[in-house]
Amino acid sequence: MSLFPPSLRRIALIARRDFLGYVRTLGFWITVLGPVIGIFLGVFGISIANSAEPTRYVSIIDQTGRYEQLIIDDVNAREDRIDAEKLKLASKFFLSAAQYETLETKIDTDGVEAGRDYLTEVSPDMAQRLPPPARSLFIAHAPELRPETINAYLSGEKSARYNGQDVPLSGILEIIDGEDAPVARFYSDRPNFDGLTDYANDILRRDAEDRYFGQTGITRDGYWAARDDAPKVTAINPFKKADDSGGGQTVTTADKIPYLLAAGLSFFLWLTVFSGAYMLLMSMVEEKVNKALEMMLASTRFTEILFGKLLGVAALTVASMLPWIIMGAIGLFAAIKLGDPALGGALADSVTTGMIITFISFFILGYLFYGALFMALGSLAESMQDAQTLVTPVLLMLTMCLFVVSTGINNPDSALITTASFIPVSAPFAILMRLPNDPPMWEIWLSAAILAASTALVIWGASKLFRHGILSGGLKGLKTILSFGRIKSS
Amino acid sequence: MNIPPLDISGLTKKFGSKIAVDNVSFSVSEGEIVGFLGPNGAGKTSTLRMALGILPPDSGSAKLFGRAPGPAAFGRVGFLPEERGLYRKSTARGAIAHMARLNGMRGREAFKRADAMMEQYGIGEAKNSKVKALSKGMAQKVQLIAAIAHDPELLILDEPFSGLDPVNQKVLEDIIRGIAARGRTIIFSTHVMEHAERLCDRIICMNYGAKIFDGSVEDALTHAGTRIRLQTEADNARDWLAPMASHIYDEGSGVYHLTLKDGVDSQAVLKACIDSGAALLRFEPEQPSLHDAFVAMVGPDSSRKKEAAA
Numbered sequence: 194m195s196l197f198p199p200s201l202r203r204i205a206l207i208a209r210r211d212f213l214g215y216v217r218t219l220g221f222w223i224t225v226l227g228p229v230i231g232i233f234l235g236v237f238g239i240s241i242a243n244s245a246e247p248t249r250y251v252s253i254i255d256q257t258g259r260y261e262q263l264i265i266d267d268v269n270a271r272e273d274r275i276d277a278e279k280l281k282l283a284s285k286f287f288l289s290a291a292q293y294e295t296l297e298t299k300i301d302t303d304g305v306e307a308g309r310d311y312l313t314e315v316s317p318d319m320a321q322r323l324p325p326p327a328r329s330l331f332i333a334h335a336p337e338l339r340p341e342t343i344n345a346y347l348s349g350e351k352s353a354r355y356n357g358q359d360v361p362l363s364g365i366l367e368i369i370d371g372e373d374a375p376v377a378r379f380y381s382d383r384p385n386f387d388g389l390t391d392y393a394n395d396i397l398r399r400d401a402e403d404r405y406f407g408q409t410g411i412t413r414d415g416y417w418a419a420r421d422d423a424p425k426v427t428a429i430n431p432f433k434k435a436d437d438s439g440g441g442q443t444v445t446t447a448d449k450i451p452y453l454l455a456a457g458l459s460f461f462l463w464l465t466v467f468s469g470a471y472m473l474l475m476s477m478v479e480e481k482v483n484k485a486l487e488m489m490l491a492s493t494r495f496t497e498i499l500f501g502k503l504l505g506v507a508a509l510t511v512a513s514m515l516p517w518i519i520m521g522a523i524g525l526f527a528a529i530k531l532g533d534p535a536l537g538g539a540l541a542d543s544v545t546t547g548m549i550i551t552f553i554s555f556f557i558l559g560y561l562f563y564g565a566l567f568m569a570l571g572s573l574a575e576s577m578q579d580a581q582t583l584v585t586p587v588l589l590m591l592t593m594c595l596f597v598v599s600t601g602i603n604n605p606d607s608a609l610i611t612t613a614s615f616i617p618v619s620a621p622f623a624i625l626m627r628l629p630n631d632p633p634m635w636e637i638w639l640s641a642a643i644l645a646a647s648t649a650l651v652i653w654g655a656s657k658l659f660r661h662g663i664l665s666g667g668l669k670g671l672k673t674i675l676s677f678g679r680i681k682s683s
Numbered sequence: 684m685n686i687p688p689l690d691i692s693g694l695t696k697k698f699g700s701k702i703a704v705d706n707v708s709f710s711v712s713e714g715e716i717v718g719f720l721g722p723n724g725a726g727k728t729s730t731l732r733m734a735l736g737i738l739p740p741d742s743g744s745a746k747l748f749g750r751a752p753g754p755a756a757f758g759r760v761g762f763l764p765e766e767r768g769l770y771r772k773s774t775a776r777g778a779i780a781h782m783a784r785l786n787g788m789r790g791r792e793a794f795k796r797a798d799a800m801m802e803q804y805g806i807g808e809a810k811n812s813k814v815k816a817l818s819k820g821m822a823q824k825v826q827l828i829a830a831i832a833h834d835p836e837l838l839i840l841d842e843p844f845s846g847l848d849p850v851n852q853k854v855l856e857d858i859i860r861g862i863a864a865r866g867r868t869i870i871f872s873t874h875v876m877e878h879a880e881r882l883c884d885r886i887i888c889m890n891y892g893a894k895i896f897d898g899s900v901e902d903a904l905t906h907a908g909t910r911i912r913l914q915t916e917a918d919n920a921r922d923w924l925a926p927m928a929s930h931i932y933d934e935g936s937g938v939y940h941l942t943l944k945d946g947v948d949s950q951a952v953l954k955a956c957i958d959s960g961a962a963l964l965r966f967e968p969e970q971p972s973l974h975d976a977f978v979a980m981v982g983p984d985s986s987r988k989k990e991a992a993a
Contacts, residue, residue, distance in 0.1 A: 206784050214772060484768025490737045491762030492786045
């Protein structure tokens with residue numbers, strides 16, 4: 194039976210069956226929705242957990258008279274900072290650039306309340322949808338609180354006052370003067386409630402630093418300013434064209450974006466090949482075991498089954514990775530729109546037509562290369578155990594390609610990466626890693642030609658192995674497989 | 684001149700040093716029902732696979748409708764392989780429609796045909812059941828329907844009765860008769876001679892990879908040898924019957940079924956009975972079955988077996 198030309202209709206039918214056969218299983222939807230459910234639980238779960246946190250009141254006995262107000266201010270400042278960050282982040286999506294700039298200035302100079310007032314003025318709906326975050330920790334006033342009355346307050350015998358109401362205390366922070374330094378204790382009958390401990394530790398640490406620096410006439414702020422002003426090595430790329438950013442030829446994070454993007458795409462290809470190949474393997478072993486293929490062979494070419502399966506599983510892999518692709522696209526969009534404009538610009542500049550074409554070409558070739566290999570091996574297996582034994586060397590090879598990605602981020606022009614771009618098993622990953630360094634066009638073409646020829650060879654060999662594997666007892670016919678002449682086409 | 688749906692010429696296939704199919708030639712005419720008989724390992728499945736182009740021959744050729752197996756015959760042939768298999772997670776109608784579509788039917792038409800045929804063959808209630816939930820008999824019916832849903836001109840069935848209970852075997856026989864009544868050509872392999880005897884216009888028998896018989900059922904029966912049933916009161920009847928019979932079956936109560944050796948006729952047996960002085964209660968010729976003919980052709984005393992042993 195001749196192998197070519199295959200019928201597109203039959204390829205599409207086989208691809209469709211393989212695609213729908215898996216899409217209709219529960220396992221597929223668990224795979225697809227897993228990340229979405231995970232993120233939902235991660236983001237909304239924490240939010241729900243926070244909002245469900247009970248309101249607690251605490252009080253402070255500060256016998257030193259130095260720390261109470263500092264701690265109260267710190268608690269309020271931290272709440273304001275969280276509120277301000279949320280307000281800024283959400284507003285960036287909905288306000289115009291000019292409005293956002295005004296909001297940012299107001300928050301930074303006049304405080305979060307001023308920012309919220311401005312938001313109410315320009316977008317009352319939005320302001321209503323972004324209420325101040327609900328607080329769960331309040332510092333209440335307890336005029337009769339003394340060390341000897343701590344137990345009475347914590348047991349509920351006595352109540353503190355907050356906003357004119359009696360409230361029970363869940364914890365009491367006591368700070369007293371010690372021999373060399375203040376001593377702080379937090380009293381609570383709830384072992385897991387640390388109340389003001391973090392805030393108090395911060396204040397006491399800063400106080401300790403101030404006292405230490407004070408002995409030498411140094412201020413803490415001065416120390417940090419000196420650290421910040423310390424000279425740093427500037428990375429210069431003498432071949433970089435100076436742009437409008439005024440950075441000259443200085444190497445910035447933006448310059449590294451193309452390499453990171455290449456690594457991301459290369460890793461995406463690796464992930465697709467890895468998960469797709471596994472699905473192909475499973476699919477082949479399943480069909481080998483359930484003997485459905487022999488019946489199909491009376492009305493279908495080997496190559497049609499091969500390409501149909503490759504296409505179906507490719508669609509399946511892309512579908513199962515859709516949440517990641519969508520999240521990646523949203524992340525990319527958010528980074529360009531909301532992130533540092535220089536980084537966003539660099540990211541946008543990295544996505545060139547040449548890169549897209551190269552990525553798609555090597556993505557297809559790489560997938561076909563590995564997919565055909567896995568299918569051929571799957572067709573020889575009689576069980577998943579057989580299959581695992583057979584694919585172990587290929588999986589090891591594929592795993593080694595991850596080193597190409599990790600090495601390529603920092604050394605895309607190394608001899609290892611250059612060599613790897615001409616070896617079919619690593620070429621798809623290596624060539625993507627080299628792209629930001631603008632390799633000579635002939636090298637890209639040569640790499641593509643080697644990979645294309647190898648892919649054609651693998652598909653040819655796979656169709657032979659596949660044909661043999663389907664009809665034979667699998668591994669026991671290995672001698673026959675090795676003598677290709679016996680599996681010839683008629 | 685009509686082009687035969689299947690024409691095989693000098694097909695030979697070796698697996699390693701073992702000859703699986705040895706220079707086999709035959710042709711199946713339009714509208715025939717051909718039984719493809721032979722013991723395990725006779726080369727039937729390999730021959731059928733080569734006929735379909737699934738397995739390449741080492742030498743010889745197979746033609747489907749006058750052309751090499753391949754796309755030209757897709758949609759004109761239905762094939763039920765020996766080892767049954769369907770997509771376990773697919774619905775029964777989905778599995779049938781998928782095969783019908785691969786054989787050229789359009790989507791909606793394929794599903795309608797699947798539904799209609801499942802109703803016709805009495806498994807309509809299972810059309811939306813997953814294949815893995817079907818009984819073995821039902822699954823085999825589904826697979827058979829998948830092989831014939833596109834109404835092929837040539838139907839090749841490899842051991843279609845294998846694994847079916849007697850009731851379903853009868854149902855399958857009726858299905859085959861129904862297909863043949865529409866003028867379709869059918870070739871099926873089987874171990875169960877009764878099916879071949881009841882269904883076939885012609886049988887082809889294979890043994891050790893070679894074709895050893897090709898003809899009508901009546902012709903095949905001549906290979907069974909002369910058979911006699913006799914009843915005697917003699918205790919030592921087996922002793923004096925043995926030299927004349929290639930096979931003796933002792934039914935009990937003095938009843939013996941003999942298959943006579945080549946060159947021995949019933950008169951000689953009768954004479955031996957009389958000469959022995961045994962009281963003969965019954966002596967009558969027995970009609971051989973295809974099973975007897977099959978055993979005679981491929982059994983331990985067959986000439987091919989003797990050749991192989993030599």
